[in-house]
Amino acid sequence: MSVVDTDSIDAIGLDKEAKRVFLTIVDPLVWDSENVHLFTLQEKINTYLHFVESGELLKAMPDSEGCDIAIELILKHMPTDDAISFFDKTMQILFDKNIVLVFGPNKETGYVEQQS
Template identity: 75%
Template sequence: MSVVDTDSIDAIGMEKEAKRVFLSIIDSLLWDDENIHLFTLQEKINTYLYFIESGELSKALPDAVGFDVVIELILKHMPNDQAITFFDKTTQLLLDKGIIFVFGPNRDTGYAEQQS
């Protein structure tokens, strides 16, 4: 699964000790000037938001009820300025709903642009 599969959840994980549920989006797309990537990402985030707010997350992981929910965006490519602005707005919008939004490169490899 990936960001282009806008109607599905890419990955779900739990940190029981930290009481957090992670819903991960795997994003390997390049950033474009037409903002097609951003529109695709927005659709994907809306799918995740529906999954959370509709109660589907609670049904899928009943042991995680009451846990903090984190939408984690794992990026292959370093975001451009428009993406950073979008992430800032998304962070606030989701925080207002009690959802944490984090984004960044793969923990092991970093952004593709940083790999040698």
């Protein structure tokens, strides 16, 4: 699964020690000038938000009760300025709902643009 599967959750993880649930979005898409990528990402994040707010997360993972929630966005490509602006706005919206948004490259490979 990935960001293009806007109606599904890509991955869920629970760090019991940190008491944090990670809802992961895998995003291999290239950034485009028409912002189709951003609209797709917005739909995916809305799906994740609904998953949390509707109680589906607790049904799927009862151990997550009382845990902090983070949406983790794993990007293949370095974000554009428009994407960074979108992330800033999205972070504030999610923060107001007690959800953290974290984003960055794959920890092992980095962004595609950084590879030789």
